[in-house]
Amino acid sequence: MSLRRARLSLLAILLLAFALRVWRLGAQELRGDEAFGYFFSLPSPVAIVEATLELEEPHPVASYVLAHYWLGMAGHSEFALRFLSTWFGTVAVALMAALGRRLALPAGTLLGATALLAISPYAIWHSQDARMYSMSLALTLAVTVAAVAWLRQPRWGRAIACVILGLLALHTHYFNAFVLVALNLYALLATWPWAHHRRRLLGWAGIQAGILAGTGPWLWAARHILAGYHGNGDSPPLPDLLRRSFSVFAVGEAGTPPAALGQQWLWAGLSLFLVLLGGVTLLRAWSAREERWRGWLLLLYLAVPLAAIAWSSRGRPIFNERYLVAAAPPFYLLLAAGLAGVTRLGAGRGSWPRLAAGLLAVLMVGGMVAGLYRYHTEPAYGKTRGWRLLAAALERFSAAMPPAAVRIVQNYPDPTLWYYYRGPVEHLVLPPAAHDRAGAQALVEILVEADVRRVLLPIQSAANWDPDGIAEAALQEAYSPVVRREIGNWPLVVYVRPPALTPLAVALDRGLTLAGFSAEPMALPPGGLLAVHLAWQRSAGAALQGSEKVSVQLLDGSGRLVAQDDRPLPTDALRADGAVVAAYGILIPDDLPSGSYTLIAGVYDPAVSGAPRLLTRDGEDRVALATVVVLPAE
Known part of the structure; x- marks a missing residue:
C-alpha cells in the first residue's frame, strides 16, 4: 500500500471515528455516574481535591479538574459534558495508528486495528460517556507510544513525555497503573537479554522514579481510599470474567442480551481465538529476537491489566467491564493481526483462507454494528431511563403550589435527577442514610412542622439503600397518596396533606355528612394536579353499607365532566364525634382549555343497580365546592 493511500485511509478512519462518537452525543440522558461527575466537577480544583479525600471518592482528580475548566468554557449541556470524552476517544484512534507504526505492524494490520477501534461499540460507549474512561484510554495509549519510542531510541523529549x-494517566484512574506495570515488564524483557541495551534500564528507572515522585504524595494522601474501597462491581469466576471481558471488547455491552450467555461465549471464544492467533502471527512475522518483543508487548499490554483486575476482584467486588478500557488497544491490534493470520494459515491452499478471513472480518464488524444499533435504538441497551420525563412530571405536579409547601423526595441519593430538574422545589433523601427508618420518620415530622403539604416521591429500586419501602411507609404516617404514575423507569407517587379546611355541614342520605373541604391550588396549568380534601362524618344511626364511593369531579361551563377522581368512602373510619379527612387527586388534562371550572363532590353506591347517588336534604346529587381556574398553557 502506498504511503499516500495509507494516509488517506487513516484520515477516513479518523473522520469516521469522530462522526460515530459525536453522532447523537447529547441524545441519551446522563447516567448516575455521569451526573455525579458533573456535580463533583463544579467546585474549584482545590475543593475537588478536598472532597475527593474527605468523601473517599475512589477515582483521582485529573478528569474532574479538567471537566471543571471545560464546563466553564463549553457550558453544561449533555453534549458539552460528553464532548471531552469524544475528543479523547478520537485521539485514542489516532494514537492506535501511532502505536502500530512504532511497532512496525504491516499496513493492513495497522489500519484494520485502527478501524476496529474506530467502530468499536465498547470504545464509542465510553466516548459518549462523561467519565474518565475515554481519557484513560487515550493517556495509556499515549504513554505506551512514548515508552516504545524511548526504548527504541532514548531521547530527553521522549523521557519527559513518558513522565508527564x-x-x-495515574491521576486519571488508579487502574492505569496496570498498563505501566506491563510497560515495565516489556522494558525489562526487551533490554536485559542484550548487553548493549541494558544501560537503557537505568534511564528507564529514572523515568519511573519521576512518575513515582509525581504520584507518591497523592497516593499517600489517598491511601485510606485505596485500602478501604469495598468495590462497586462484582467478583465473577475467572471463566465468566474472560467471557464478559472478551465479548464486551468484541461487540460491546449492547452486542448481546445480558441473559444470552451462549452468544457471549461465542463472541468471547471467537475473539480470544483471533487474539491468540494474532499474537502467534506477529511473533512468527518478527523473526529477529529483538523484534519479537513487540509481540510480547501487545500480549503483556492485554494480559497484565486483565490479570490484575481479575486478581483484585477476588477479595473485593470491583470487577466492571469499564475498568478494562486501558486494555482495549492491544485487543484490537491482536484481533486485526489474527484476521490476517487466518490468511497466512492457509497460504498455498487456494482462495479459501482469504474467504475465511473475510467472513470472520464481516462477522466481527457485523457484531459491532449490531451493538451500535442496539445502543442507539433499543432503550434496554441505552442510557436513557426517563429522567427528562420525570423532571417534566415534577414540574407539572408541583405547578402553582408555593415552593415552600412542596418537597421532592428521593428514596436513593441519585444525583441525575438534580441535573434535569432545575425548578424551585427543594429536595431531600428519604431515608437520609441507608436503611435509616428512624431518620426517615424524623424527617417526615420536620416536613409536617414546616407545613409541607405536597411531597413528590419517585421510587427508585435501591436494594442497598431502601429495599423495604422505608420512604413510603414514613410518608404514609402523615400524608395521603393521591396519584401514582409510571414515569420512565419510576413509579411517581404524590403525597398530600390538607391546608385549613373550609367548614361545611351538608347532610346526605344514610346519615353521612360532608363537614368540610379544601382544594389547592385553585389556579393551575394543564397537566397539573388539584389536591382535594373532604371531611366526612357519620350520624349515630347512619345506615352506610360500606360499598359507597366518593367522586370528586371538575365540570366545564356546560356541566360536562372534564376530570375526576373516585375513591371508596372511608366507612370504617367514620365516627359520629369527629370528622375523617380523605384525600383525592384530580389530574388536569394536558389539552384542557383555560378558563373557570366547577369542582363538585358526590357519593354513589356501585353495589346497587344503577349506582344511585346519595342525595342532600335539598334533593341534590352533588355538592358544589369551589371554582377552579385552569391557566393558559405555556
Missing part, C-alpha cells in the same frame, strides 16, 4: 503522560 504517566502522571496524567
Whole structure:
C-alpha cells in the first residue's frame, strides 16, 4: 500500500471515528455516574481535591479538574459534558495508528486495528460517556507510544513525555497503573537479554522514579481510599470474567442480551481465538529476537491489566467491564493481526483462507454494528431511563403550589435527577442514610412542622439503600397518596396533606355528612394536579353499607365532566364525634382549555343497580365546592 493511500485511509478512519462518537452525543440522558461527575466537577480544583479525600471518592482528580475548566468554557449541556470524552476517544484512534507504526505492524494490520477501534461499540460507549474512561484510554495509549519510542531510541523529549503522560494517566484512574506495570515488564524483557541495551534500564528507572515522585504524595494522601474501597462491581469466576471481558471488547455491552450467555461465549471464544492467533502471527512475522518483543508487548499490554483486575476482584467486588478500557488497544491490534493470520494459515491452499478471513472480518464488524444499533435504538441497551420525563412530571405536579409547601423526595441519593430538574422545589433523601427508618420518620415530622403539604416521591429500586419501602411507609404516617404514575423507569407517587379546611355541614342520605373541604391550588396549568380534601362524618344511626364511593369531579361551563377522581368512602373510619379527612387527586388534562371550572363532590353506591347517588336534604346529587381556574398553557 502506498504511503499516500495509507494516509488517506487513516484520515477516513479518523473522520469516521469522530462522526460515530459525536453522532447523537447529547441524545441519551446522563447516567448516575455521569451526573455525579458533573456535580463533583463544579467546585474549584482545590475543593475537588478536598472532597475527593474527605468523601473517599475512589477515582483521582485529573478528569474532574479538567471537566471543571471545560464546563466553564463549553457550558453544561449533555453534549458539552460528553464532548471531552469524544475528543479523547478520537485521539485514542489516532494514537492506535501511532502505536502500530512504532511497532512496525504491516499496513493492513495497522489500519484494520485502527478501524476496529474506530467502530468499536465498547470504545464509542465510553466516548459518549462523561467519565474518565475515554481519557484513560487515550493517556495509556499515549504513554505506551512514548515508552516504545524511548526504548527504541532514548531521547530527553521522549523521557519527559513518558513522565508527564504517566502522571496524567495515574491521576486519571488508579487502574492505569496496570498498563505501566506491563510497560515495565516489556522494558525489562526487551533490554536485559542484550548487553548493549541494558544501560537503557537505568534511564528507564529514572523515568519511573519521576512518575513515582509525581504520584507518591497523592497516593499517600489517598491511601485510606485505596485500602478501604469495598468495590462497586462484582467478583465473577475467572471463566465468566474472560467471557464478559472478551465479548464486551468484541461487540460491546449492547452486542448481546445480558441473559444470552451462549452468544457471549461465542463472541468471547471467537475473539480470544483471533487474539491468540494474532499474537502467534506477529511473533512468527518478527523473526529477529529483538523484534519479537513487540509481540510480547501487545500480549503483556492485554494480559497484565486483565490479570490484575481479575486478581483484585477476588477479595473485593470491583470487577466492571469499564475498568478494562486501558486494555482495549492491544485487543484490537491482536484481533486485526489474527484476521490476517487466518490468511497466512492457509497460504498455498487456494482462495479459501482469504474467504475465511473475510467472513470472520464481516462477522466481527457485523457484531459491532449490531451493538451500535442496539445502543442507539433499543432503550434496554441505552442510557436513557426517563429522567427528562420525570423532571417534566415534577414540574407539572408541583405547578402553582408555593415552593415552600412542596418537597421532592428521593428514596436513593441519585444525583441525575438534580441535573434535569432545575425548578424551585427543594429536595431531600428519604431515608437520609441507608436503611435509616428512624431518620426517615424524623424527617417526615420536620416536613409536617414546616407545613409541607405536597411531597413528590419517585421510587427508585435501591436494594442497598431502601429495599423495604422505608420512604413510603414514613410518608404514609402523615400524608395521603393521591396519584401514582409510571414515569420512565419510576413509579411517581404524590403525597398530600390538607391546608385549613373550609367548614361545611351538608347532610346526605344514610346519615353521612360532608363537614368540610379544601382544594389547592385553585389556579393551575394543564397537566397539573388539584389536591382535594373532604371531611366526612357519620350520624349515630347512619345506615352506610360500606360499598359507597366518593367522586370528586371538575365540570366545564356546560356541566360536562372534564376530570375526576373516585375513591371508596372511608366507612370504617367514620365516627359520629369527629370528622375523617380523605384525600383525592384530580389530574388536569394536558389539552384542557383555560378558563373557570366547577369542582363538585358526590357519593354513589356501585353495589346497587344503577349506582344511585346519595342525595342532600335539598334533593341534590352533588355538592358544589369551589371554582377552579385552569391557566393558559405555556
